[in-house]
Amino acid sequence: xTPGKFAGKIPLPLAIIVAFAAVGCILxxxxxxxxxxxxxxxxxxxxxxxxxxxxxxxVAGYTGQISLGQHAFFGSGAYVTAMFWNSGLGGYFDPFxxxxxxFAATLLAILIGIPLLSRLRGDYFALxxxxxxxxxxxxxxQGGAITGGSSGLILPSSAYTSITxxxxxxxALALFxxxxxxxxxxxxxxxxxxxxxxxxxxxxxxGIHILKYKVVAFAIGAFFTGLCGSLQAYYLFQVSAxxxxxxxxxxxxxxxxxxxxxxxxxxxxxxxxxxxALFEVSKEWLPMIHPILSGVLVVVVIIFxxxxxxxxxxxx
Amino acid sequence: xxxxxxLQLLIxxxxxxxxxxxxxxxxxxxxxxxxxxxxxxxxxIVLAAYCCYxxxxxxxxxPYLSAFVIVPAFLVLGQVLYHGLFRRVSVSGxxxxxxxxxxxxxxxxxxxxxxxxxxxxxxxAVYSSYGITLLNLNISFTRLMAFIMAIVAAGAVTLFLKKTxxxxxxxxxxxxxxxxxxxxxxPHRVNSVAFAIGMALAGLAGIAVATVYPFDPGFGFIFSLKxxxxxxxxxxxxxxxxxxxxxxxxAIESFSSYIFSGAWADAIGYAVFLLVLMFKPEGLFVSSSxxx
Numbered sequence: 055x056t057p058g059k060f061a062g063k064i065p066l067p068l069a070i071i072v073a074f075a076a077v078g079c080i081l082x083x084x085x086x087x088x089x090x091x092x093x094x095x096x097x098x099x100x101x102x103x104x105x106x107x108x109x110x111x112x113v114a115g116y117t118g119q120i121s122l123g124q125h126a127f128f129g130s131g132a133y134v135t136a137m138f139w140n141s142g143l144g145g146y147f148d149p150f151x152x153x154x155x156x157f158a159a160t161l162l163a164i165l166i167g168i169p170l171l172s173r174l175r176g177d178y179f180a181l182x183x184x185x186x187x188x189x190x191x192x193x194x195x196q197g198g199a200i201t202g203g204s205s206g207l208i209l210p211s212s213a214y215t216s217i218t219x220x221x222x223x224x225x226a227l228a229l230f231x232x233x234x235x236x237x238x239x240x241x242x243x244x245x246x247x248x249x250x251x252x253x254x255x256x257x258x259x260x261g262i263h264i265l266k267y268k269v270v271a272f273a274i275g276a277f278f279t280g281l282c283g284s285l286q287a288y289y290l291f292q293v294s295a296x297x298x299x300x301x302x303x304x305x306x307x308x309x310x311x312x313x314x315x316x317x318x319x320x321x322x323x324x325x326x327x328x329x330x331a332l333f334e335v336s337k338e339w340l341p342m343i344h345p346i347l348s349g350v351l352v353v354v355v356i357i358f359x360x361x362x363x364x365x366x367x368x369x370x
Numbered sequence: 371x372x373x374x375x376x377l378q379l380l381i382x383x384x385x386x387x388x389x390x391x392x393x394x395x396x397x398x399x400x401x402x403x404x405x406x407x408x409x410x411x412x413x414x415i416v417l418a419a420y421c422c423y424x425x426x427x428x429x430x431x432x433p434y435l436s437a438f439v440i441v442p443a444f445l446v447l448g449q450v451l452y453h454g455l456f457r458r459v460s461v462s463g464x465x466x467x468x469x470x471x472x473x474x475x476x477x478x479x480x481x482x483x484x485x486x487x488x489x490x491x492x493x494x495a496v497y498s499s500y501g502i503t504l505l506n507l508n509i510s511f512t513r514l515m516a517f518i519m520a521i522v523a524a525g526a527v528t529l530f531l532k533k534t535x536x537x538x539x540x541x542x543x544x545x546x547x548x549x550x551x552x553x554x555x556x557p558h559r560v561n562s563v564a565f566a567i568g569m570a571l572a573g574l575a576g577i578a579v580a581t582v583y584p585f586d587p588g589f590g591f592i593f594s595l596k597x598x599x600x601x602x603x604x605x606x607x608x609x610x611x612x613x614x615x616x617x618x619x620x621a622i623e624s625f626s627s628y629i630f631s632g633a634w635a636d637a638i639g640y641a642v643f644l645l646v647l648m649f650k651p652e653g654l655f656v657s658s659s660x661x662x
Contacts, residue, residue, distance in 0.1 A: 120465060122472065173648045177407045177468060181598055182647055184409075185640045188595060192637040301591065305476055312469060346484060349477025356466045356473070357458055 067236055067319040071229065074323070078225045082218055094221050100330045101224035102282055103310055107322035108231035109278035110307035115317035116239065117271040118251030119171065123183025124279050125303040126190045127159040131280030132287040132298045133194060134158040136207040146213035147223065152284055159280025160273045167272040172265050191299040206294025209287065220289060227285065228323075231278045236319045238274075247271055251317075279303075302348070309352050313359075378507050379624045385513035387620020388520035389578045393597035394604065394612035395524055396571035401606055402544040403564035404460060406467040410475035411572055412594030417478060418444060418576020419585050423491050426580075433493055433581050434515065440573045448569030452562040460561060475591065482587040492584035516578035523574050524613050527567060531609075540564055592636075599643040605653020615653065 078097075085091045106124070113121050134155040138144030144151030170182045195204045202208075238244045246267050249257035258264050283303075287293050306329070307322075314325025329351070336347050393411055400408045421440050425431040431439070455474065459466040502509045531537040543550040543560040551557060579585055579593070596619060604615025619639060626635035646654065 120468060169648055170644075173651070178647055178651060180468060181407060181602075182644055184595065185599075185643050185647075188592075189637050189640045189644070192633050192640070196633055196637075301476070305472070308469065308472065346477055346480040349473045349475070349480060352473025353455060353470050353477065356470050357455065 065240075070320055070323075071232055071236065074232075075225075075229050078229075079222075082221060091217075094217055096330060096334060098217065098221045098224050100326050101221075101228035102285060103306060103326040103330060104228040104323055105224070105231040105278050106282045106303070107307040107310040107314075107326055108228075108235050109275035109282075110304075111275075111311050111316065111318075111322050112235055112238070112247075113271050113275040114308075115311055115321075116235075116244065116247045116251060117268055119268055119272065120176070120180045121183045121272065121275070122180045122304050122308075123186045124275075124307055125299050125301055126183070126187040127162060127276040127279035128283035128286070128303040129187075129190060129194065129293075129295070129299040130162055131155040131159045131283030132293045133207070133283075134280075135284040135287045136202075136209055136293040139209055140207055146210075147219060147288060152281065155284035156277045156281045159276040159283070163273040163276030164269060167269045168265070171268045171272065187299060187301070187304070191295050194295050194299065202294070204295060206292060206297075209291040209293075211291040214291070220285070224285060227278070227281060232319060232323065234274065234278075239319060243267070243270075248317075279307075305348055305352070309348055309355070312352060312355050374507070375628075379628055380621060381507055381509060382513075383621035383624030384617050385509070385517045385620070386582075386624065387600075387617035388517045388613065389575060389582070389616070390593075390596050390600040390619050391613035391616025392520045392523055392571055392575040392578060393593060394600035394616045395527060395609050396568040396575070397597050397601050398604075398606065398609055398612040399527065399564050399571070400568040401601070403540060404456070404467070404561050406456075406471065407598065408568065409468070409471040409594055410478060410590075411568070411597055412592065413475045413478045413482075413587075413590030414444075414569060414572040415576045415579060415593055416585055416587060416590040417482065418573040419580040420482060420486060420491070420576075421573075422577045422580040423493055426493050433577055437519075437574060437577050440577060441570050444569040444573030445566045448566030449562050451569065452565040453558075456561070456565065457558060460557075475594065479587045479590055482590075486587070488586050488588065490584040490586040491580075493580050510582075512581040516582055519574055519578055520613065520616075523571055524609060527571070528609055530567070536560075536563060595643075596639065599639055599646075602643055602646045602651070603654050606651075608653070611653050618654070 078101075081097070082094060085094060106128070109127075110121065110124055113119050132155070135144065135151055138151045138154060139146070139148075144154070166183075166186055170179060170186075174182050197203065238247070246257070246262045249260065249262055250264055250267055254264055283298060286298070290297070310322055310325035310329050312325070313328055314323065315321030332347060332351070393415055397408060397411050400406065400411075418440055421443070422433050422436050425436045425439065426433055451474075455470055456467060459470060501511060502514065529537075531541050539550065539555045540560045540563055542553070543555055543557065544564075547557055550560070579589075597616075600616035600619045601612055602615070603618050604611030604613070619642075622642060623635045623639055626638045630638070
């Protein structure tokens, strides 16, 4: 996992997380006008990406299961939030709605995960998750009045108050996700996950219940992803299949983790910052290139920096 | 449903399915040697379709004749791509290769979107609406040509693999890379050949797509998925299986979209895919002579 301790006692990742939390909480106070503050907006995006990435990190980096279907969970979380809110039972940043969205994604992950993870290895599993995303997208588009069909659902944007609530919420999510991943990696469970990643047969021979660990990791990853979808729904006040079930929502966490270092706790944080920086820069100066950049990045990074930024620096 | 309708649907499905089949054969060749599932196959097919389209639009070149330009070009492209992208990571396992394919797909799709706009394109040639009527059934000319191209392609690749020295080297490497190395076969050489063949097949499939269907950059991903479904149905190791899988998928889609509707046909296809992956990953057409 990571070497080095800070001040001799506190492990480095934990120190970083705490520092992050402290800075993150104070920052909005320092900014003049948060509503039009670019920094707050960008940080909100970054925190969202971090959460998304940690979800994938847990499944792929630590458990070794490459899931290419994160967009299924993202979209599910978003749609559950939207449908619940529209039906009158939920609300704007209503904790119940939020939790429900997360659990819906988790449930989906368990339902799909058990058959998929028990039979498919490696590439086949990736394909299966890819197919899952597509199936879900079609179902949602065909959903008619319940899901708003191909144009999606509109949410009352009058509920918008300020951007600070998004900022704090996404900060909390990012911290929560990172902390979860960190605690898992430090625990025996985490050791089991890494064992599953490195050599399934040996892990099974040591008595680890492979399927259980894979499904749990998958489910936790889905939970975070679903929460991200829900947040995005609250931000855009509109959910539609092309936006929310887009493959981009799988691509971003992949790039971020690959950039920053798969299978590390801080890697996704670094990756999210770098990626957002690159995106914002390219939006400024090369607006057309922006979507192409993602693909180029993945390819370049995998070829030249196979471990990601963090791994290269730590010389793993 | 009358027998006529049944037969018509079946014919449509088969003819259409051969396009999936060509894509799947390309995937199969690449998978057989490099053991990676080349996610970007569909996107390469769309790229070829654009090439075909522009050759037609700008130079008035007959799409079928442009095969003589596009296929060799894609052969070379395959070599270049392999040496540029996959060569270094071919030893590090499947994870990096899978992600590179994923990144490449994303890259190309967006690039094409930016260069040529996301609007659908179609080739409208004199013979686009030609049809032949055989036994009361309507067979579209372009689809028939696609079918013929698929059969020819499958035949050519099989001949190559069976009769030429290079082809036999490729087959040897796919069975056992280490033993192949022992007899003097260079892994990178056969990998790049396999990849080049995969790309050439993509080029051919692109021409088929361009003549039959309106296409846009986003089509690539869907086509990749369909090709993978065809591959799963037919069995990952066999070329004929890939073609057969494609035809089967075409038939399934044809009937599904008649009985339900277009979008559900897609979902049914994916559902079949998941089911086959889970319960019969070696493919539906496994015969005892196939080694996997």
